[in-house]
Amino acid sequence: MNISNVSKSKLLLPLIPKLNRALYSHCHRRTRSLPHHKDKPINHNPTHGLVPHNRFLSLLQKCESLPHLKQIQAQMTITASILNPFESSQLINFCTLSKSRNLDYCVKLLRGVDNPNAFSWNVTIKGFSESPNPKDAILIYKEMLRDGGESRPDHFTYPVLIKVCADLELSRLGLMILGHVFKLGLELVSHVHNASIHMFACFGEMENARKAFDESPVRDLVSWNSLINGYKKMGQAEKAIEVYKMMESEGIDADYVTMIALVSSCAMLGSLKLGREFYGYIIDNGVRMTVPLANTLIDMFSKCGDVHEARMIFDRMEKRTIVSWTTMISGYARSGLLDVARKLFDEMQTSSTKPDEITMIHCLSACSQLGALDVGVWIHRYIEKHNLSLNVALGTSLIDMYAKCGNISEARSVFHGMKTRNSPTYTSIIGGLALHGDASAAISYFNEMIDAGIAPDEITFIGLLSACCHAGMIQAGRDYFSQMKSRFNLNPQLKHYSVMVDLLGKAGLLEEAEKLMETMPMEADAAVWGALFFGCKMHRNVVMGEKAAKKLLELDPGDSGIYVLLDKMYGEANMWEDAKKARRMMNERGVEKKTPGYSSIKVNGVYFEFIVRDKSRPESEKIYDCLNCLGRHMGSSVSVRSEVPEMRLL
DNA sequence: ACTAGTAAGG
Numbered sequence A: 001m002n003i004s005n006v007s008k009s010k011l012l013l014p015l016i017p018k019l020n021r022a023l024y025s026h027c028h029r030r031t032r033s034l035p036h037h038k039d040k041p042i043n044h045n046p047t048h049g050l051v052p053h054n055r056f057l058s059l060l061q062k063c064e065s066l067p068h069l070k071q072i073q074a075q076m077t078i079t080a081s082i083l084n085p086f087e088s089s090q091l092i093n094f095c096t097l098s099k100s101r102n103l104d105y106c107v108k109l110l111r112g113v114d115n116p117n118a119f120s121w122n123v124t125i126k127g128f129s130e131s132p133n134p135k136d137a138i139l140i141y142k143e144m145l146r147d148g149g150e151s152r153p154d155h156f157t158y159p160v161l162i163k164v165c166a167d168l169e170l171s172r173l174g175l176m177i178l179g180h181v182f183k184l185g186l187e188l189v190s191h192v193h194n195a196s197i198h199m200f201a202c203f204g205e206m207e208n209a210r211k212a213f214d215e216s217p218v219r220d221l222v223s224w225n226s227l228i229n230g231y232k233k234m235g236q237a238e239k240a241i242e243v244y245k246m247m248e249s250e251g252i253d254a255d256y257v258t259m260i261a262l263v264s265s266c267a268m269l270g271s272l273k274l275g276r277e278f279y280g281y282i283i284d285n286g287v288r289m290t291v292p293l294a295n296t297l298i299d300m301f302s303k304c305g306d307v308h309e310a311r312m313i314f315d316r317m318e319k320r321t322i323v324s325w326t327t328m329i330s331g332y333a334r335s336g337l338l339d340v341a342r343k344l345f346d347e348m349q350t351s352s353t354k355p356d357e358i359t360m361i362h363c364l365s366a367c368s369q370l371g372a373l374d375v376g377v378w379i380h381r382y383i384e385k386h387n388l389s390l391n392v393a394l395g396t397s398l399i400d401m402y403a404k405c406g407n408i409s410e411a412r413s414v415f416h417g418m419k420t421r422n423s424p425t426y427t428s429i430i431g432g433l434a435l436h437g438d439a440s441a442a443i444s445y446f447n448e449m450i451d452a453g454i455a456p457d458e459i460t461f462i463g464l465l466s467a468c469c470h471a472g473m474i475q476a477g478r479d480y481f482s483q484m485k486s487r488f489n490l491n492p493q494l495k496h497y498s499v500m501v502d503l504l505g506k507a508g509l510l511e512e513a514e515k516l517m518e519t520m521p522m523e524a525d526a527a528v529w530g531a532l533f534f535g536c537k538m539h540r541n542v543v544m545g546e547k548a549a550k551k552l553l554e555l556d557p558g559d560s561g562i563y564v565l566l567d568k569m570y571g572e573a574n575m576w577e578d579a580k581k582a583r584r585m586m587n588e589r590g591v592e593k594k595t596p597g598y599s600s601i602k603v604n605g606v607y608f609e610f611i612v613r614d615k616s617r618p619e620s621e622k623i624y625d626c627l628n629c630l631g632r633h634m635g636s637s638v639s640v641r642s643e644v645p646e647m648r649l650l
Numbered sequence B: 001a002c003t004a005g006t007a008a009g010g
Helices: A003-012 A017-032 A054-062 A066-078 A085-096 A103-112 A118-129 A136-147 A157-167 A171-183 A190-202 A206-215 A221-233 A237-249 A256-269 A272-284 A291-303 A307-316 A322-334 A338-350 A357-370 A373-385 A392-404 A408-417 A423-435 A439-451 A458-471 A474-486 A494-506 A510-518 A526-538 A542-555 A560-572 A576-588 A619-634
Strands: A598-603 A606-611 A638-641
Touching: A054 A066, A054 A085, A066 A085, A066 A103, A085 A103, A085 A118, A103 A118, A103 A136, A118 A136, A118 A157, A136 A157, A157 A171, A157 A190, A171 A190, A190 A206, A190 A221, A206 A221, A221 A237, A221 A256, A237 A256, A256 A272, A256 A291, A272 A291, A291 A307, A291 A322, A307 A322, A322 A338, A322 A357, A338 A357, A357 A373, A357 A392, A373 A392, A392 A408, A392 A423, A408 A423, A423 A439, A423 A458, A439 A458, A458 A474, A458 A494, A474 A494, A494 A510, A494 A526, A510 A526, A526 A542, A526 A560, A542 A560, A560 A576
Parallel strands: none
Antiparallel strands: A598 A606, A598 A638
C-alpha cells in the first residue's frame, strides 16, 4: 500500500482523537446517569464501563473480519478504553496479525489514537516489513521518530528494521539505522546484534558480519546460524562448516536452521560423505525435519549423486511443497534420468501442487546441461499449453536451453518474442551466439543491449570475450577486456583472464598472454594455466608449455588431460623421449585416463569441438549424436577423432 | 513482540 494515500485520506478517518473524546463524553454523560456508576468515574479499570475492558481482548481474539473489528473499536470508543495506549495497541496489534492483516486500517488507527505506544509502532513496522513493500516499514519508522512523542524506538524496533535493510540490500540505510542503535545505546542487545550479523552477510560483507559476531555480548543459536548462513550464502561452504566446528566445540547444539545451511554447503561442495554425516546427525539427534530441511536434503543427495537416497526422503515426507517436487524432479533430470523426471512431473499433476514457472526453469536448466533438446521443446509446448506466464526469467531459460541444445535460431526467436528483456536475457543470447561461433551477431546484440540502457555484467563479458576468442577477433577481444573496467566498472575475474589467455594463446601471442597473467590480481587457476598450456602446445612453445604443465600438475596431479597433452606436445615437436617420459609419469602415478568433457570431430579438414554436457552417456554415443547433428546441417562426410582439437569453431 | 532458514538463470 501507499502510505501517502493514507495521509491524504486522513480527513476520512473513522477515528480521530477529537472524535474519540466527543464520543467518550457523550457516553460518559449517559452512563453517569446510570445509578450504579454514579460516584465512580469511568476510567480504564476493566471492571467499569459498559463492557468490561478485558473482554475486548477476548473479543479481538475471536474477531475474523474488518467489520467485526470496527464493532469492537466502536465499543472501545464508547467505553473510552481506546484512549488508553495499551488498549489501543491491542487493536492495532490485531490489524497486523498475518491472518487478518489490514495495514491500511492499521495506519489509520495508529494515526488516529492518542499517544500510540512503542508497541503500536513496532507491530505496525513489523506488519509492513512482511508486506509486499517492506520498505514502507522504514517510512513508518521515520514517522515514529517524527511524531512518536514519548514513544521512542526500542530494542524491539531495530531487529525488524535491520532485517528489512538486509533483505532489500539497503546498505546505506542499514548503516544509518545502526547509527541510531548506538545513539540510543541499544548496541548490546543480542537481537540487534544477530540482526546485524545477518544484515552484513546479506551485503556480502562477511568481515563485518564476523566482527558483529565477535563483538556480540551473547552468542546464541541465532548468532551462530546467522554467521554460518552468511558464509553459505557467499558460497564459502568450507568456511560455513569451519564455523560449525567452532560452534560444536563450544557445546552449542545445532538445530534445523543450522542443518539447512550445512547440508546445503555439502551440496555446494559436492561432498556426499560430509552430507551423509550431517544427515546422520539429524537422525541421531532428532533434529526437527521441517519441510525446508527435507527439501535441502533432497537437493544435496541428488546433487551429490545419490538420487535414490533423495527419493527416499521425498517419499517419507508427510507434506510436500512445490519446492519439494521441483527439487526432486530437477534432481532426476540433473542425474540424466529424464524419463523418471518426466514420470514424476506427470505424477505431480495428480497432486494438489501445480508446477510453476520456477519448476519449468529448473527443468529447462537440466535440459541445457544435458543437451536434451527434445525434452526442452516439450517443456516449451507445455508452457504455452498451460498458459504459464512467460516472464523474463522463464524466457531467458528457454533462450539458454535452445542455445545450449544447438537450436540457436529458435533461441533468437524466443528472444525477439519477449516483451521485456533484462541483463541475463541479453547475456544468454550473447553467450549462446558465442557458443555457436557467431561473433558478429553476439557483438551486435551487445551493442543493442548498451543502447537499450541495460547494464552488462561480468557474465555478459564472458560470452562476449569467448565470442571474440572463437572467431579469433584478437583486437576486439583486447578492447572489450579493457573496457570492462574503464567503461563498465567491472573487475575481470578468473574466467575472463582464462578466456583472454585462450584468445591470445591460440593466436600465438604467448608472451602477451604471459604478461597478462602477471597483471592478474588473483592467483591463476587451472583454467588459466590450461589455456596457456594449450596455446603453447598449439604453437610448439615447449619451454613455456613445460612451465604451464608443471603448474597444472601442482594444482591437480590426477588430471590425466595434462599428461596426454604433454605427450602430444612433445610428439609434435619430435621430442619422443620426453613424450615417453610423460606417458611413463602418468602410469607411475597411477593416473587413470578419464572421459574428456569434450569431443571433437573433423569436417573437411576442420576440427569442431563439442562441449560434452552429458557425462553419463558413453563417449561414442555422444559423438554419434554430434555427427548426426552436423550431418544434417552440412551434408558432408565427416571423420571422427576423440582428442584435443586444434581449432575451436563451435 | 524482535533476530537465523529450502528449488534457478547467464
